[in-house]
Amino acid sequence: MSTLEWLFAGAWGPLIIFCLRIFDVSFSTMRIILSVRNARWIVPVLAFFEVAIWLTAAGNAIRHLSSPLHVLGYTAGFAAGTWVGLWIEQKLAFGWASLQVVSREAGAELAASLRDRGYGVTELSARDDDRHVDVVQAILKRRALPVALAAIERCDPDAFVMVDQPHVVRGGWLLAPEPTPLRGRAVELRQDLRAPRVPGRKVASGA
Secondary structure, three states: OOHHHHHHHOOOHHHHHHHHHHHHHHHHHHHHHHHHOOOOOOHHHHHHHHHHHHHHHHHHHHHOOOOHHHHHHHHHHHHHHHHHHHHHHHHHOOOEEEEEEEEOOOHHHHHHHHHHOOOEEEEEEEEOOOOEEEEEEEEEEHHHHHHHHHHHHHHOOOOEEEEEOOOOOOOOHHHOOOOOOOOOHHHHHHHHHHHHHOOOOOOOOOO
16 A cells, blocks of 8 residues: 555545535636636646646545545535635636726716826716716736725715626726836837827826
8 A cells, every 4th residue: 555545544634625616616716717807828727737737536435435524624625625726816816807886976086086096987978867977997916805895884884885797808098018117218219109109098088
């Protein structure tokens, strides 16, 4: 019996299977979420490690099906791994968020507050129950969403807020490349030539 087989067959076996399941299910949860968001660069890597770890955990759990502790370690690890995967994904907060706010009183203040934080903002005028309202739309990084929501709460606690996660975001000044801050007159000339291709925030009509 090899050292690895001895470990899985002993008292530490259920705990090892439990930990392995946390890792492989976490990778699986993140892989599915990132696949929906078209994160092609990391999904294959997660899939490789997910399957490698799963084969080890599942193979040794099946080898010890007569042990209730091994079965419990396998199933409990699946449940814990799902929670850990969701927690990791929320902390990493990949991608963009589309924010829409409907305000009856503080639309201009809301838009100014979001612009001051560097978000792409579009203001619209609308009516709600024969009353004028302001619709503010913004595009921002998901990790910046808590700060934006806190700013909205301070400006208008009664505002209607809706958050969506777009799969494709392109164009607009928010995604425009910034000139590289290098030194030298030649570089300054190069940046002057590049500047017209980078729309300024003041002339942007939306996100």
